[in-house]
Amino acid sequence: MAELSRRTGVNASTFAKFKNDPENKAQLEPATITLIEEATGLKAFETAPPLRPRGLDDVESSRYDAEPLSNFDSTVKHMTEGRNYLDPWVLRSRGLEAAGYIPGDVMIVDLTAKPEQGDVVCAQVYDRNGQAETVFRIYEDPFLVTATLKVSLVKPLLVDNDRVVVRGVVVASFRERRAA
Secondary structure: OHHHHHHHOOOHHHHHHHHOOOOOOOOOOHHHHHHHHHHHOOOOOOOOOOOOOOOOOOOOEEEHHHOOOHHHHHHHHHHHOOOOOEEEEEEOOOOOHHHOOOOOOEEEEEOOOOOOOOOEEEEEEEOOOOOEEEEEEEEEOOEEEOOOOOHHHOOOEEOOOOOEEEEEEEEEEEOOOOOO
């Protein structure tokens, strides 16, 4: 609420009162709604979900902290302890399966490493509303490409540091043992 207040110039208590109203009696003034639209790029009363950028899977990845895998907790903690520049993620996409990475793999991302040709990178792809989706792709300057046969993921992404931003390089990955 503080960020929305800063962007719109409307007192934060206005939003708090509206949000915390259990009986839904509080109302925002039309001028306030207009300010919110301008600050966020979202239209009032729009119910359709924002369009996902083409070439992305339903859920590409998730933060490791959001759903730690019990067998790897101590390994991930040991690898990242005292190293704020290492960020663990869980791959959810088939976008790198031909390169040997499969859904469920834990990816350790070095946020300080500069990508080189052929590196697997962690990137953020922003939609038109500014919402980011974290993806893993192969860096082929100036593009990010997949290594998959899944047709919906084959489209390359142009790294423009506006809509597509490389966040780091995958420096390690591991997966749980699976029965053959």
